[in-house]
Amino acid sequence: MSSNDPPLSTEGGGVMENIDDPISNPNLDPNVPLIDLTHIKKSLSDKDCSICCCVSGIIAEETFTRGLLQLQAFRCVSCQIRLLIMEAVARLEGVIPDAMDRIGLYHDGCTRFWRNGEEPAWLHNVFMPSEAPQCQTNDIEDITKIPRRNFTWDASREDSMERSIKWAKDHLIDQMCPCAVRADDWVAPTRLIDVDPGGMDGDVQLRESASIPQENLDYAALSYCWGGHKPECMTTPKTIDQNMRCIGWKSMPQTFQDAVTFTRGLGLKYLWIDSICIIQDEVSSDDWRREAGRMFGVYKNAKVTFAALFGENSKTGLRDDKFKQQTRVAAKLRLDQSTYSLCVRRRHYLWLELSDQVYFEGLHKNIRVPLLTRAWTYQERMMSPRKLFFTEDEILYQCACGNKCECGIATKASEQIKRAEIRKTNQVQIQDDDHKIQESWRAVVTNYSGLNLSQPKDRLAALGAMAQTSQRRRRPGSVYLAGLWSDSLHEDLLWYCFWSSREMPSDFGEQSDRPFKLPTWSWASLRYKTCFVRIDDPMPLAEIVTALCVYAEDNRFGTLQQRKLVLRSKTLFCSLRNDGNEYNTKGYLLDVDGATQVTPYWRIHIDSEQECFPDGSHAQDVYLFQILHDRECAVNHCLILRSKDRAANSRTFSRVGIMSYRTPAGSRFDKEKDFGIHRWFEERGAMEECEIE
Known part of the structure; x- marks a missing residue:
């Protein structure tokens, strides 16, 4: 509003004053409209507005478009204030308001602002600072329904710290x-x-x-x-x-x-x-x-x-x-001899x-x-x-x-x-069933694994305290194994990279996918965020022969020095190919003696493509190693292993991924589509003892 514009009159007799005039309003921000509510208290709670009808106060469980609010802003104070709030939100978000933008003002001053009426909405709070003048009859709160908040947006650093210390005490x-x-x-x-x-x-x-x-x-x-x-x-x-x-x-x-x-x-x-x-x-x-x-x-x-x-x-x-959060004063509200700031900030x-x-x-x-x-x-x-x-x-x-x-x-x-989450992690009683405790740890790993480290050697140490907490909740005898646990090892081995999060952290420069020098069977060996396969009714298929970790300073939650994992289960030799097709396998195919298995009913997750397919190759000899059967959905889960030296018939392997496939026990099992891998395991699989490095 320019200094030449006349005051805006309202249907109830209110006036949005010309606040650019420093003589009439010497103490107000010259860019913030002033609305005098002294003579129009009833117009906000007992009015006949075609837009907001008989809504009491500014807060209402309904939404309004900017175009409609503009039509009524000269006649209805409620619509006028809502329009000013919408414009303050738009300035906070750095956008130019549009007639189709929509705003809703809800309980406790929460607002939702839809750009052209589409999701997602911006979320904000509308409030009056608690240091505003107190009104004996609470008329300002009764009229607007806007809450007061203990918030000072213009305090100096020293005053802000002093205020925070007092509040904390x-x-x-x-x-x-x-x-x-x-x-x-x-x-x-x-x-x-x-x-x-x-x-x-x-x-x-x-x-x-x-x-x-x-x-x-x-x-x-x-x-x-x-x-x-x-x-x-x-x-x-x-x-x-x-x-x-x-x-x-x-x-x-x-x-x-x-x-x-x-x-x-x-x-x-x-x-x-x-x-x-x-x-x-x-x-x-x-x-x-x-x-x-x-x-x-x-x-x-x-x-x-x-x-x-x-x-x-x-x-x-x-x-x-x-990073100080910006606060906008949408309007000044005058009631009798007092003036109140109507503020907006992000939710x-x-x-x-x-x-x-x-x-x-x-x-x-x-x-x-x-x-x-x-x-x-x-x-x-x-x-x-x-x-x-x-x-x-x-x-x-x-x-x-x-x-x-x-x-x-x-x-x-x-x-x-x-x-x-802290309550879940630290205060769940020991009588909680083992499955919940194990799931809780895997949730911790999922949250933690995508975070950044300056020193790759700290990958496990930085989670040691959480591991110690989990140890206290688990049954006696459970051993911590480089981010996994001996009492849930079969399920814990079934982790995979969360592909959408595979952005190269700046901390690691040009290092490899596995910069941590940790065992390949541990999620901690990779830099990426990892998730776990959901298992409803597990039945182990692999025997744990040896599962051992030795830590520095004899601290089982500290720096890993030695490890050894030896498992025994049915193993199938095959060739893994990447042909770029978009099945649930993400484009990976399996070959056994020239026969190719292609089906949308099984999944493959590769830990590291550069490790699985070195030098840009599209095929790799691998072994499928059965780990666990989920009886609930009739699915077998396998590790995908690569031999350290196949020519020497080495039984030492590194992990390159996991695979899941349906078994005939499943109600949706299709012999034509699903039987290939299951038949291969039955006909050509062999029980073997494998050490995984």
């Missing part, structure tokens, strides 16, 4: 919450940072936890992205003595400084940061291997874990300002009815949160009973009992959120 450490109860057998980390050593003028000090009385060992932990930056204060064999005396404030990057400030603000004396509390030594990694095996206790026993969601490295701070993180891990995975895809792309931080997040997530401009508190956030939306949303 009021809400975080609830002694009545079972998540705040420390386990009787807990063990303190080897080293901790004393954030208030006394007499050091703000500097901190690294200390051995053995020198600290156990009753005083409440500490916070930090989860962040290294991002290739090595801070000056990092502990190495050369700097450990100095760090034990003093760590200068200026030597710490911004994220560490923020974590120290927050720890002090919460009244805690100690802080754990990996690059300071673990000796980082490229020559001798003894301390690293030992401490990496203790991650379960470090995060499990922390009073709270600070998670820097948007920090690309330790220099950006707990709250990276460049809150904790609103969707999803579990913690599923939601954050979705968040990662949409907003690109650095912390959620890293493998090490996955278990840090999952193992911590109490977490403070630092977002662009507020903090979220999460534990197994629920969720809270500074703006207040998550407190309501936590009632809708399903059980958090």
Whole structure:
């Protein structure tokens, strides 16, 4: 609206004032319309509008197109405000509003904005800041139905941190919450940072936890992205003595400084940061291997874990300002002598009815949160009973009992959120059946396997704490085997690459598909996200002759040093060809003595095409090795193996994929289409003992 435009009158007598005039409105943003509701209270709750009818307030369980709202904006205040909200949303998303765009405003200020009426819709929240003037009769809330939120979008970094510390102190450490109860057998980390050593003028000090009385060992932990930056204060064999005396404030990057400030603000004396509390030594990694095996206790026993969601490295701070979420003021509402801002921002993180891990995975895809792309931080997040997530401009508190956030939306949303993944992982009782426990681990692997690592050698170590948790829930005698388990080995071997996620991570450059020097039978040997075949009623077909793993420092959840897997089952020699046809086999065919099997009723998943078909070849001699039969759907599942040296009749193999085919027991079994592979196994298969490297 230009300064020459006349005021917009409404049917109820309201006026959208000319707010470009600094004389009449000296304290208002000159680009935000002002709507005076003082004399039109009834027009919002008792009106006769052909568009929004008798809808009470601004919030309504129906949608409106921009074209219709424009028709009524000069006569109906409700339509006018909805139109302003729609335009604020469009500016947030960087689009020009269209007459066919549609908006819906629902309970608690949630909005959906459809571009030309088509899915997917943009999700936003409409609210008034809690610091707005209080109205004795709550007329403004009664009229608009817009909720208030504790949200300040223009606060400085220092004010924002101070506000967050105060909020966290009021809400975080609830002694009545079972998540705040420390386990009787807990063990303190080897080293901790004393954030208030006394007499050091703000500097901190690294200390051995053995020198600290156990009753005083409440500490916070930090989860962040290294991002290739090595801070000056990092502990190495050369700097450990100095760090034990003093760590200068200026030597710490911004994220560490923020974590120290927050720890002090919460009244805690100690802080754990990996690059300071673990000796980082490229020559001798003894301390690293030992401490990496203790991650379960470090995060499990922390009073709270600070998670820097948007920090690309330790220099950006707990709250990276460049990711600060934008908020738009859609309109100013005047009631009597008070003025209220009507604000719009993207929908809150904790609103969707999803579990913690599923939601954050979705968040990662949409907003690109650095912390959620890293493998090490996955278990840090999952193992911590109490977490403070630092977002662009507020903090979220999460534990197994629920969720809270500074703006207040998550407190309501936590009632809708399903059980958090951390609760599933850590608090499921031992009486849960074995199948659920095994499925839970495979879900963890699926979530973890697609995340990035700076050091390929950490592939298993970065999941060690989660493995330790799974071990506690499994039956006695279950052995951890490089990401698989002895009590569910047949099912665990049936993993495959999730092809749509096979994007080359920047961390690995030009390395091969298997950069981890781990056994080919383990999903951890590949860099890609992996999934598992669903098995409803398993019947093992292979005998486990030997399944052995030896780890460094005798830590069964740490660095793998030796392994051996020997299985005995029926084996079929054949040729695997890739002819590019698009069957369920993804274009792979099988030949046995010149006979080709082609059918849509069996599946093949190849781990690595460059490994299976080296030098651009389209055929490879392989062995099908039966692993398991699913009685529910009458399907046999096999490993696809390649002989290490067929000329020497070697019984040592590497895995290149998996295959599934139907058996005659199935009700949908078609002899003409399905019998080939089954007949080949019956007629030509041989029981053999194979070692898989």
